[in-house]
Structures are given as C-alpha cells and as structure tokens.
Amino acid sequence: MANNATSGDYKSVPNDEQDIVQVKKALATGTGVETAPPQNAMFPILAYCGASILMTVVNKFCLSGRGFSMNFLLLGIQSVVCVICVAVSKKLGLISFRDYDNADAKKWFPISCLLVGVIYTGSKSLQFLSIPVYTIFKNLTIILIAYGEVIWFGGRVTSLTLVSFVIMVLSSIIAAWSDISQSIETLHAAWSATGVIPPDTPALTSRAGYLWMLVNCLTTAAYVLSMRKRIKLTGFKDWDTMFYNNLLSIPVLIVFSLLIEDWGAENLNRNFPPDTRNVLLFAIVFSGAAAVGISYTTAWCVRTTSSTTYSMVGALNKLPVAASGMVFFGDPVNVGSVSAVTTGFIAGIVYAIAKNNQKKEDALRERGDGIIPLHARRP
Numbered sequence: 001m002a003n004n005a006t007s008g009d010y011k012s013v014p015n016d017e018q019d020i021v022q023v024k025k026a027l028a029t030g031t032g033v034e035t036a037p038p039q040n041a042m043f044p045i046l047a048y049c050g051a052s053i054l055m056t057v058v059n060k061f062c063l064s065g066r067g068f069s070m071n072f073l074l075l076g077i078q079s080v081v082c083v084i085c086v087a088v089s090k091k092l093g094l095i096s097f098r099d100y101d102n103a104d105a106k107k108w109f110p111i112s113c114l115l116v117g118v119i120y121t122g123s124k125s126l127q128f129l130s131i132p133v134y135t136i137f138k139n140l141t142i143i144l145i146a147y148g149e150v151i152w153f154g155g156r157v158t159s160l161t162l163v164s165f166v167i168m169v170l171s172s173i174i175a176a177w178s179d180i181s182q183s184i185e186t187l188h189a190a191w192s193a194t195g196v197i198p199p200d201t202p203a204l205t206s207r208a209g210y211l212w213m214l215v216n217c218l219t220t221a222a223y224v225l226s227m228r229k230r231i232k233l234t235g236f237k238d239w240d241t242m243f244y245n246n247l248l249s250i251p252v253l254i255v256f257s258l259l260i261e262d263w264g265a266e267n268l269n270r271n272f273p274p275d276t277r278n279v280l281l282f283a284i285v286f287s288g289a290a291a292v293g294i295s296y297t298t299a300w301c302v303r304t305t306s307s308t309t310y311s312m313v314g315a316l317n318k319l320p321v322a323a324s325g326m327v328f329f330g331d332p333v334n335v336g337s338v339s340a341v342t343t344g345f346i347a348g349i350v351y352a353i354a355k356n357n358q359k360k361e362d363a364l365r366e367r368g369d370g371i372i373p374l375h376a377r378r379p
Contacts, residue, residue, distance in 0.1 A: 062074060063123055073257045086243050111230050
C-alpha cells in the first residue's frame with residue numbers, strides 16, 4: 001500500500017498516477033541526483049518495469065477470487081508487511097528514514113487516511129475491471145492532478161500536454177466501448193443459454209468497476225495535491241513517507257475491516273478457500289514486500305538514469321502492464337482492447353514529452369527567460 005501514487009523529490013506533484021502500483025512508487029523516488037553512464041541504465045529500467053508488472057499481476061490475483069470482499073483486511077496485511085520490511089531494511093543499514101514522532105504523525109495522518117481511500121477504491125475497481133481497462137482509465141487521474149495544480153498551485157498546461165489529455169480521454173472511451181461491448185455479448189450469451197443472468201456477469205460487475213474507478217481517480221488527485229502541501233510541513237523524504245503512510249494506515253484499515261467486513265467463519269472460508277488459502281496468503285504477504293521493491297527500483301531507475309528517462313519509461317511501461325492482464329488473466333484480446341491500449345500508450349509518450357519540454361522551458365525562465373548575453377556588461 002505504500003503507494004499508487006505517480007514522482008519527484010516532492011517539490012512537484014508526481015506525473016503518472018496509473019494504479020495501486022503507481023501510488024506506491026511515488027512515495028520513494030529521488031531526483032536531482034547525478035546521472036550514471038548510459039550503459040548502467042538497462043538493469044534498473046528492467047527492474048522497475050518488472051516490479052510494476054509483478055505488483056499489478058499479484059494484486060489482481062489476490063482480488064480475483066470469486067466473491068472476495070475483505071479488501072480492508074488484505075490492505076492491512078500488506079501495510080503490516082511493508083512496515084516490517086522497511087524497519088528491517090533500516091536495521092540492516094540498507095535504507096534510512098526518521099524515527100517515529102507523534103508531531104509528525106499528527107500532521108501526516110490525514111494524508112494516510114486519503115491514501116487508504118486511494119488504495120481501497122483502486123483495489124475495488126481492479127477487482128471488477130480488467131487490467132488493461134484499469135490501466136487506461138488511471139490515466140484520467142493525470143488530467144485531474146494537472147488542472148488541480150493550475151487552480152491551487154499556479155501551474156500551467158501547455159498545448160502538447162493538452163493534446164496528450166485529449167488522447168487519454170479518447171483511449172478511455174475506446175476502452176470503455178470495447179469492455180461494454182464484450183460484456184453485452186456475454187450477457188446475451190448467458191440469457192440465451194439459461195434465461196437467467198448470473199449476478200457476477202461482467203455486464204453487471206463492470207458497472208460497479210467504473211464507479212469505483214471514478215471515485216479512485218478523484219481520491220487519488222485529492223491525495224497527491226494534499227500531499228504536496230503537507231510535505232512542506234513535515235519535510236518528509238523518500239522512505240519517511242513510505243514508513244508513515246503504511247504505519248498510520250494500519251489502525252484505520254483494521255478498524256474499517258472490523259466494522260464493515262464480515263469476519264464470520266463462512267465468509268472467511270469464501271474469501272480464503274481451504275484449497276488455495278496458503279497460496280493466497282503468500283501472495284498477499286508477497287505483495288506487501290513487493291511494495292518496498294517497487295519503491296526501491298523506482299529510486300534506482302531515477303538515480304542511475306534521469307527524471308526524463310524515468311518519465312518516458314513510466315509512459316512506455318503502460319503497454320506491458322496492460323498486456324500482462326491479457327497474458328495472465330485472459331482479458332479480451334480484440335481490436336477494441338488493443339486499440340485502447342495502443343492509444344493510451346501513445347498518450348503516455350506524448351504526456352512524458354510534454355512534461356519534459358515544460359521542465360526545460362521553466363529552467364530557461366529561471367535562468368533569465370532563456371536570453372544568453374552576447375558580451376559582458378561593463379561597469
């Protein structure tokens with residue numbers, strides 16, 4: 001859970017909010033560091049891409065059980081595992097972060113509550129939607145964050161950025177159209193065969209998935225924009241944010257799980273069937289540990305390449321993440337789904353280029369509107 005959310009040194013809002021995975025990776029990135037030689041970049045880039053795909057697939061596996069309903073419990077286990085992993089890593093001297101402080105915890109607790117909302121709504125939408133559709137619609141969060149920056153932080157949207165937004169919306173429309181068409185075909189087939197529509201028919205469950213996806217996009221934008229303000233009060237860096245986010249979310253998740261979720265023996269057996277219980281619990285624990293891994297590989301990728309390369313890798317990574325759903329979970333592979341993924345892929349590239357161009361323009365302005373003096377000024 002350490003979060004899905006999108007990168008930088010916390011001086012600017014992360015620019016890539018895709019999925020549960022993307023919220024996690026934004027919590028431990030680092031910029032402003034020396035760029036390593038290009039030949040050293042391949043391994044961290046591959047590690048980051050592999051960690052993103054692995055995290056998405058594992059989360060989808062954990063949530064794809066028939067009738068799974070204990071999302072708060074799942075997220076609570078992930079947070080506990082993540083806190084243990086970062087604490088052990090600190091003990092071994094692998095990472096460093098500040099010790100727990102009550103004053104910092106009080107300042108950061110509202111952000112952790114927002115993060116719980118982000119991860120929970122993300123898990124619910126991922127439970128009902130295919131990985132490609134989820135990945136594509138997560139792009140819409142970028143638009144909300146960008147205009148949130150314009151309203152609250154004096155940001156700006158360039159023409160090329162606006163073009164990427166239009167392509168993102170187009171990819172989402174294509175994805176929704178393809179998904180709904182597929183659901184209608186399944187619905188018609190079920191009705192023709194039995195005259196009864198099962199409650200878990202995709203045509204019915206996908207509607208709930210889109211609703212959860214909408215709430216997730218709104219919550220994610222609120223989380224990222226609020227975190228930008230709060231980070232100035234605490235001075236949190238990389239692993240500080242990951243540690244506090246997970247630690248403070250644990251009591252919230254436990255309380256909601258006990259109040260909302262059914263802890264009866266029958267429901268526990270339905271959520272954790274005896275024949276797959278050990279595998280499922282291992283996958284949940286592994287996903288918590290993988291959250292630390294994705295944070296490390298993100299920081300490694302930025303440290304050994306550059307923020308420009310990282311943003312491009314993040315854009316290009318949409319394609320294999322979406323394809324993983326088709327490979328591992330049998331998500332539909334048709335003209336509509338492939339077109340939607342490809343369009344979303346292009347949108348990500350255009351957005352990454354637009355953000356990089358915008359950073360260069362801002363840097364030129366800070367140095368004097370890009371004007372280079374032709375001679376030294378005499379006294």
